[in-house]
Amino acid sequence: MSFAKAPAPFQPPAEKDLPDNEFGRVVRFGRDVFIDTQKNAKPYIGNALNCVNCHLNAGRLVNSAPLWGAYVLYPAYRKKTNKVDTLASRIQGCFMYSMNGKAPAADSAEITGLVTYMYWLAKGAPTGTVLPGQGYLELKAPPRVPSWEAGQKVYEQNCALCHGANGEGQFAEGKTVFPPLWGSKSFNWGAGMHRINTAAGFIKANMPLGRGGMLTEQQAWDVAYFMNSHERPKDPRQTTSIDDAKKNFHAENCSYGNEVGGHKLGQGD
Amino acid sequence: MVGKIILSLFFVSVARAESPDLNLAKEIILKGNKTGALACIACHQENGAGIPSAGFPQLAGLSSAYFSKQIYDFKNMLRINPVMQPIAKGLNESEIKSLAAYFSALAPVANTEKSTAPQLVEEGRLIAEKGLWEKGVPACFACHGPEGRGVGDNFPPIVSQGKTYLIQQFQAWKKGTRKNDPNQLMKTVAMKLTDKEINAVANFLGQVTMEVKK
Numbered sequence: 001m002s003f004a005k006a007p008a009p010f011q012p013p014a015e016k017d018l019p020d021n022e023f024g025r026v027v028r029f030g031r032d033v034f035i036d037t038q039k040n041a042k043p044y045i046g047n048a049l050n051c052v053n054c055h056l057n058a059g060r061l062v063n064s065a066p067l068w069g070a071y072v073l074y075p076a077y078r079k080k081t082n083k084v085d086t087l088a089s090r091i092q093g094c095f096m097y098s099m100n101g102k103a104p105a106a107d108s109a110e111i112t113g114l115v116t117y118m119y120w121l122a123k124g125a126p127t128g129t130v131l132p133g134q135g136y137l138e139l140k141a142p143p144r145v146p147s148w149e150a151g152q153k154v155y156e157q158n159c160a161l162c163h164g165a166n167g168e169g170q171f172a173e174g175k176t177v178f179p180p181l182w183g184s185k186s187f188n189w190g191a192g193m194h195r196i197n198t199a200a201g202f203i204k205a206n207m208p209l210g211r212g213g214m215l216t217e218q219q220a221w222d223v224a225y226f227m228n229s230h231e232r233p234k235d236p237r238q239t240t241s242i243d244d245a246k247k248n249f250h251a252e253n254c255s256y257g258n259e260v261g262g263h264k265l266g267q268g269d
Numbered sequence: 270m271v272g273k274i275i276l277s278l279f280f281v282s283v284a285r286a287e288s289p290d291l292n293l294a295k296e297i298i299l300k301g302n303k304t305g306a307l308a309c310i311a312c313h314q315e316n317g318a319g320i321p322s323a324g325f326p327q328l329a330g331l332s333s334a335y336f337s338k339q340i341y342d343f344k345n346m347l348r349i350n351p352v353m354q355p356i357a358k359g360l361n362e363s364e365i366k367s368l369a370a371y372f373s374a375l376a377p378v379a380n381t382e383k384s385t386a387p388q389l390v391e392e393g394r395l396i397a398e399k400g401l402w403e404k405g406v407p408a409c410f411a412c413h414g415p416e417g418r419g420v421g422d423n424f425p426p427i428v429s430q431g432k433t434y435l436i437q438q439f440q441a442w443k444k445g446t447r448k449n450d451p452n453q454l455m456k457t458v459a460m461k462l463t464d465k466e467i468n469a470v471a472n473f474l475g476q477v478t479m480e481v482k483k
Contacts, residue, residue: 057402172414
């Protein structure tokens, strides 16, 4: 009886192996922008998040959209932008949507640092290859259609302790400790994480922090639906009505433009 | 008339439970009470610093909610400790509330115990700041806040806490003699760490100052 062994996940280099030269300095700056975005990229941010909130362990962790997994997949055509995005323009999108801010210039210190940090993490990774653990887990469709009530129960029992009763997050000494999950300080309606399937995959693999895998797939779907059926900052692509934006940009698994509890989602917070 | 008296008694007791009495707290801290609580200073000192070398924890600066919860958890046997059990059982609601308010208002005291194992301190620093993700252990500071100075009501400060106490708590979570951690967050972490890793973390945390770097 023998089992095929799962391929070992890609191993990014250790921080202690960073060179003490200009290249090393730029990698470290990129890492610092990534970990403490609030402090190191302040002019480009409109919420209370840091990159590392959705890309755990400084962007190294499998099934948490690791940076080494993303680096080798760009440039790429994306439906979202209907063009070929370079790594730089992809990261600019993160600033506009996930960080609810504005894009630093492609040749800015911030984007240069982030791209260089990603390149360094991906040392030895095969270009153009989807590596195991890249992106977020893709869950099968849930046995039962996700529901607000079930999601609320999962949230209260497992998430509120850290993220607060109203998804507001927790802060200490002016720093974000537990990120806000919805509301004005969270990612906006254009961020990838507003998709219920994306959030469910992230949650299943990684939440509660330190207890990843604890929730059932159904619980992950329910709580992702609950989290992403609250108001958050407006989709910056919405120039006319919510219904237009829904038609043009939200042909995906999300609550944008839907009525939940008598409220039409997408108005912004 | 009788109803009025009962009602007014009720209000008196509610009022007492609602506002902490710092004089009452001070009294218990220095002398204990008549129902089994010993003087807190015997182990935790008047400034709330505890006695690190003996494994008596620092109480200064713990949030009121966290402090109260621990006393009730000792009462309800969710934390097994032969010293604290009778003391917790000897404290009533308003005494607990008063002590919680008193200790939460004290400034945390820097731990004077110095680690003699710099390599352990460094290993502990990496775990506290970055985690041990190959085992699924997040950084201590990811939940306990900037440099482990605590966050909100559920994540107490862990810096400047004596290493003996910290090691004892990890062992208690492992053994199940402490099972009052919300959602078993600490039990899960403790089960994943080796004794050497726990020792390293405890050595490091005792060295961190409580001062907020601006």
